[in-house]
Amino acid sequence: MSQASPQRLPTVLDVLTTLAEQGTAHRLDGLLTDARERGASPRQLHELEQATALAAALIDRGTESQDREATLVSLVDASRDLAEAMADSVQGTLRTATQRARRLLRADLAYLALHEAVEGPLTVVASEGDATALNIGLRITSSSGLGRAALDKGAPFSTSDYLADRSIEHTDEIDQVVRAEGIRAVVAVPFRGPGGVSGALYGAHRQVRRFTPLEIDSLSTLASLAAATIGTARRVESLGARRDELERDCAQAWGIVGTHRRMEAAYDHLLTLVHDGSPLDAIVEVAATALEGALAVRDLGGEQLAAHGELPPYTEETLTQRGFDALAAGEPVPLDDGAWIAPVTGGGDPLGTVLFLPDTPHTGQRGPRPLRVAVRAIALSLLRERSTALAEGRTRDDLFEALLAPESSALPWWQLEEQATRLGITPETPYVVVIARPEGGSLQRAAVWATSYAHRKRGLKSVREKSLALLLPGDDAAAAARAAHKELSPLLGVPVTLGAAGPQTGLPDVARLFADAQRCLTALTELGGVGSVATPQELGFLGVLLADVLSVPSYVEGILGPVLAHDEQRFTEFARTLEVYFASGSSPRRAARVLHIHPNTVARRLDRITELLGDGWQSPERTLEIQLALRLHRTRGTLLGRASRPSGRQGL
Incomplete structure (x- = not known):
């Protein structure tokens, strides 16, 4: 028991016992009261007060940690609910956002207001927990209210007692609703989507209270998740509104009535599968059966996402080249054997390609029209997958940032590992880190792709x-970087430079791998290898060395310039001779055997090199610089893809 016995005064041991039994602050106060009533001395009371104060602080810290964990779990659940609601309707997504906001804050009321223009009025479009019919449709036409302030400033605003708060600009219209609902405490956070702030999300209590920073931050995170999901839901709903047009396309594609009815039923089935969240494999199977042929879906990197039917063994080069042709033309392009490759796009962005081989060859110039209809259904499925990724992306992004800088995270390490496990990132699985830097193009498009x-x-x-930066499961950093490069560079239409490191197991090493990959990226930049891929294993010691070198080309030119110019202009092999000479322990005779030339020829070449570099080039200091410059020159040439130039004639 945590209470002291009648025979003795409460002591620090009783405080520790209460703490171990997960007692409350009220029980700690009871120990102090007990001690005072039993006549404890001032010294005993002072020690007991200090102990209970420390114990109460530990209880508060534990409660705060539990609240953070519960909030994080609630946000993950909210992202899933929003992704599911997105498939139903925009209004369903709005309703889910307010329901989740109310549950997150344990609030009496939550509501969402959106605006049609930046300077336009706010309109309440969804509400949860309201007791009157005055809230939905309320238009906030002036600069009054917390929501308008959140919209104008792009930051959260809160008040413990709305009607009594004179710092808020009040209007009769809003105050009437506040009185009718009995609202006292209110918080409003910006509703920020990809296009900027579009409204405000509110939480309200019917009693006076203050909102904690954790509550405000979690509501802001939920608002960002909901804004991204609603934007996608609107695009999906817009695509769904074109169903009649797509059905007319089906009717025109299949001329006879019997075929039309069959394809109309198949397309209805496709749309149902998409809106029910069926896997891509099921959608491709229905499409291939309806089109009477074999069909495969590939992403931008050439990875096959789903397939049905037997397709010929096309070369990767053929599929990649013709796939880019289809994406550039915006319509299907034919292959030599009667197959077609069609582009899959959504929201103005390329999503992948569809490879289709009909059982009966098509003679048109733009591909079978039914193929276009099936491709639209596949695009909807891929858009849904992307939307789900965006809805969960904020939580996953926060986890990665915490792993990269755990010392600044608000969560202890064990909670980060638990969160990673819930998101499918297990500490036992090998992973690699890839850093990609687009050399131009739209970073926003690259971020959506990532x-x-x-x-x-x-x-x-x-x-x-x-x-x-990407943290990816796998045991080959170079392969992971090349796969990302293959997909991202064509999407952006610009070179992409990548550094990668790994593999590793154990989440504490994420930050170290990130630093290694960043050094590789820096080394590639200094070597002039823009658009290339490198790992620490490929660069060797250069990866560490080049992090501090300012200009590799100028360094090589300053050390070996005359020799390289002589080789270029006169087709000599002085640079090669220097490499072999140093590798042979500076022995002309051994170098001659490696080069398959006479030792006198090596001696004459060294004399000529002395004329080019000066008399002191074989001093220890100059020798080290020359060997480093030779290594840098050879590695840079490899990165740039230059083969060694065959010598036209042997110079001395």
């Missing part, structure tokens, strides 16, 4: 300055 790519690969992503 979110979708990390979702498909069951990894994490982070956007830092002008680079994208």
